[in-house]
Each structure stands twice: as C-alpha cells, then as structure tokens.
Amino acid sequence: MTVTPDVVRTSSDGSAIVSITAFEGPNISFDIIATAEGYAEGRESFTVSVDAPDKVFDSIDLELPEWIIYIVVGGILMVGVVVFMFLRKTKTNLEEEWGEEEEL
Numbered sequence: 001m002t003v004t005p006d007v008v009r010t011s012s013d014g015s016a017i018v019s020i021t022a023f024e025g026p027n028i029s030f031d032i033i034a035t036a037e038g039y040a041e042g043r044e045s046f047t048v049s050v051d052a053p054d055k056v057f058d059s060i061d062l063e064l065p066e067w068i069i070y071i072v073v074g075g076i077l078m079v080g081v082v083v084f085m086f087l088r089k090t091k092t093n094l095e096e097e098w099g100e101e102e103e104l
Contacts, residue, residue, distance in 0.1 A: 025050040 010016045022028045027049055034042040
C-alpha cells in the first residue's frame with residue numbers, strides 16, 4: 001500500500017486529505033495516529049474494502065497491457081520459423097553440393 005504524503009498536516013479547520021493506493025485486496029487496514037500539542041495522542045484503525053482486479057500473473061507483476069503477451073508470443077514463433085527455414089535451406093544446399101562432388 002502506498003500512502004501520499006508520508007506525513008500529513010491538517011489545515012486550519014482540522015481537515016486533511018490522504019491518498020491511499022492499495023496493491024492487494026479485497027480489504028486493506030491502516031492506522032491513523034493524530035498528535036497535537038497540548039492534546040493526548042489519538043489512534044484509530046480502519047479496514048476498507050477495495051475493488052482489486054484479478055491478476056493474470058500472481059508472481060510477476062509487469063503492469064503491461066494484455067495484448068503485449070500476444071505480440072511477444074508471435075515474435076517468438078516468427079523467430080522459430082525463420083530459424084527452421086534457414087536450417088532447411090542450408091541442409092538443401094549441402095545436399096546439392098555433395099551431389100555435385102559425387103558427379104566429379
């Protein structure tokens with residue numbers, strides 16, 4: 001969870017705005033500790049439900065668009081096809097050279 005800003009100072013009316021970004025859900029918990037000169041420290045705990053999207057990869061969080069995966073897989077397949085065609089052409093050329101040497 002990310003909290004922005006790290007330290008919050010209230011305005012003259014006592015209000016403050018805090019931004020919390022949850023990385024996991026569906027529930028997050030956080031504590032607010034308030035201090036003011038001449039007052040006792042106040043502490044409050046909150047649990048909030050957040051709507052977190054389902055992750056495609058739980059162990060790897062690359063934050064890439066889903067269509068990028070298809071492009072990467074397509075690129076790998078294309079490299080495989082090019083290598084296969086190169087090896088096949090090389091094999092054909094070697095067989096032709098061996099045939100020419102046998103004729104001599």
